[in-house]
Amino acid sequence: MKEIFDIILTSLQVSLSSTAIAAVFAVPLGLFLGLSKSRTALRLRPVFSSLAGLPPVLAGITIFLLLSNAGPLGGFRLLYSKSAIITAQVLIVFPLIVASVYPLVLPIKAVFLETCFGLNIPKKKQIKFLISELRYGLLAAVLLGFGRAMAEVGAVMMVGGNIRYKTRVMTTAIVLETNQGNYSTALYLGIALLLISFSVNWFVHGLFKEVSHDPLY
Amino acid sequence: MIRCTDLSIVLNHKELLHIEDISFEKGTIHIIQGENGCGKSSLFRCMTGWSSPDSGSCVIMGSWVYQPQQFHLFAPKVMDNFLDVELAKQMLVSLKAEAIINQSVKRLSGGERQKVALVRTLCASADVYLLDEPTSYMDESSRLLAYQLIKERLLSLGKTVLMISHESVMEPFDCGKVYFFKDSKLNIINIW
Numbered sequence: 001m002k003e004i005f006d007i008i009l010t011s012l013q014v015s016l017s018s019t020a021i022a023a024v025f026a027v028p029l030g031l032f033l034g035l036s037k038s039r040t041a042l043r044l045r046p047v048f049s050s051l052a053g054l055p056p057v058l059a060g061i062t063i064f065l066l067l068s069n070a071g072p073l074g075g076f077r078l079l080y081s082k083s084a085i086i087t088a089q090v091l092i093v094f095p096l097i098v099a100s101v102y103p104l105v106l107p108i109k110a111v112f113l114e115t116c117f118g119l120n121i122p123k124k125k126q127i128k129f130l131i132s133e134l135r136y137g138l139l140a141a142v143l144l145g146f147g148r149a150m151a152e153v154g155a156v157m158m159v160g161g162n163i164r165y166k167t168r169v170m171t172t173a174i175v176l177e178t179n180q181g182n183y184s185t186a187l188y189l190g191i192a193l194l195l196i197s198f199s200v201n202w203f204v205h206g207l208f209k210e211v212s213h214d215p216l217y
Numbered sequence: 218m219i220r221c222t223d224l225s226i227v228l229n230h231k232e233l234l235h236i237e238d239i240s241f242e243k244g245t246i247h248i249i250q251g252e253n254g255c256g257k258s259s260l261f262r263c264m265t266g267w268s269s270p271d272s273g274s275c276v277i278m279g280s281w282v283y284q285p286q287q288f289h290l291f292a293p294k295v296m297d298n299f300l301d302v303e304l305a306k307q308m309l310v311s312l313k314a315e316a317i318i319n320q321s322v323k324r325l326s327g328g329e330r331q332k333v334a335l336v337r338t339l340c341a342s343a344d345v346y347l348l349d350e351p352t353s354y355m356d357e358s359s360r361l362l363a364y365q366l367i368k369e370r371l372l373s374l375g376k377t378v379l380m381i382s383h384e385s386v387m388e389p390f391d392c393g394k395v396y397f398f399k400d401s402k403l404n405i406i407n408i409w
Contacts, residue, residue: 111289117267118283119341129291 003165004185008192011169014082014156015149018089023142026094030101030141031130035109045102051095056088060155063088067159080161085169088155093145100141104134136207143204147197218243219264219345219379223273226259233259235401236273243279243344246367246378246390250406251398257381258286260403261347264379279344279377286349286381288334290322298322298337308336308370312362327354335363339370346371348380364389 033041033048065071067079067087078084112133116126131138153171160167162176170193177186219241226233234256241247251257262268264275265283291297295317299305302318309315314332317325325333335351348367352360368390371378387393387409395407 108289111285111287114267114285114287115289118265118285118288118347119337120280120282132297133292 004189004192006165007168007170007173007189008196010082010167011150011171011193012196014085014089014169015146015152018086018149019093019142019146021086022090022093022097022145026097026145027101027138027142030098031105031127033098034102034105035113035130048095048098048102052099054092054095056092056152056155057158059088059091060158063091063155063159079159080163080167082160082167084159085156085167088159089149089152092152092155093149096148097141097145100144101138104137104141105130108133139204139207143200146200150193150196218279219275219277219377221260221264221273221275224260224263224270224275225272226256226263227271228256228259232401234398234403236260236403239403241377241379243377244372244375246372246380246393248387248393248395249379249381249398249403250383250395255398256401257398258349261285261349261379261381264347277345280342281345281347282338282341282343283347284334284338284349284351286353288330290325290330290333292322295320295322295325295333298333299340301340304340305336308339308366309333311366311369312336312359314359328356328359331355332359332363335366339366343376345377345379348378350381350383352382352384360384361389 030048033045063084064079066073067076067084068074069079078087112130113126116129121129151171153175156162156167156169157172157175160169160172162168162172168176170189174186174189174193177183177189221236221239223238224234224236249257249260259268260275261283263270264277265281267283296302296305296319306315306318309318309332312332312335314329317329317333322330322333331351331354335348338346338348338351346367352363355363367378367380372390387395387407392409394405396403397406398404
């Protein structure tokens with residue numbers, strides 16, 4: 001039982017860390033890509049949309065090659081550690097959040113910017129208003145990233161190594177227990193994963209309560 | 218004062234408007250009228266610098282505030298749109314719309330949205346106010362109250378107002394000019 005709690009804790013630890021790190025950079029980048037009229041931004045939008053569907057194994061092999069002893073970052077000895085898992089998850093979650101954030105800006109962009117321009121609202125305040133306006137969408141984008149990080153198996157297995165008491169997370173443990181024929185343990189872990197997923201959704205539902213009571217939303 | 222010189226806006230290879238030389242003197246209301254798509258809103262955008270004319274220039278001397286025809290209201294509450302909520306409340310009382318101050322912006326009707334936007338614009342301090350169809354969704358009585366508010370808050374303080382409108386709006390104002398766009402040109406059709 002203690003091992004299962006340890007696995008759940010490790011899962012939450014790496015997934016929350018990777019989502020937080022990715023969100024800190026991905027949300028501002030997504031807002032920038034949505035607001036910017038530059039050619040670079042227009043070209044980057046489909047790139048991030050494509051990367052949102054990045055095969056996790058590809059992210060896994062990239063991080064594996066970077067962190068392996070022969071790789072450029074091998075000296076840090078991060079392979080088969082929680083840091084390696086977090087890095088791989090950031091690589092997977094980052095484009096997903098960017099690709100979910102920039103489309104939120106597009107429908108209100110023109111009218112929003114012209115209104116702010118007409119009222120001479122400073123840039124910083126415009127960003128504050130925009131974040132306030134899109135807060136539910138931004139939260140949903142970050143939670144989407146968290147869900148993706150929690151559900152990740154391939155890349156995590158590759159760079160984490162599924163080491164007992166160290167880098168074993170719920171998804172890799174489910175795979176291992178199933179392969180070993182311990183279906184009941186695999187099922188318990190699956191139920192725990194599902195419960196965490198439901199808890200996150202209930203939490204979000206609670207935040208959206210104010211909105212969902214309004215029939216116009 | 219606002220001055221436009223050799224101003225030309227081209228749309229789809231056709232000259233939408235051409236203004237050789239026009240000055241809008243300060244301290245009065247200038248009402249701009251014309252058919253749909255004749256370039257009224259484009260003129261305001263060029264005046265403020267939101268978009269550039271194809272040739273010529275337009276200069277506003279002094280500070281300005283611009284309310285576009287399609288505006289955004291900051292969510293979630295009406296009061297989130299005002300820095301000075303007390304002043305806004307006073308103006309909403311004048312428009313008989315004080316009840317909407319605590320409402321969600323998503324629940325407002327078109328006319329109510331315009332009242333909020335107009336009050337938000339009037340709360341801002343400037344020398345020149347550019348209002349693009351600020352009362353088009355309001356009912357007749359609300360429209361008259363809005364004009365009264367513009368008169369009290371802006372014109373009586375010597376501010377300059379440029380307003381695009383399809384309505385006959387001369388009555389509430391003591392003096393002003395009406396311009397009409399025809400064949401890409403802006404002509405004065407009424408001075409009172």
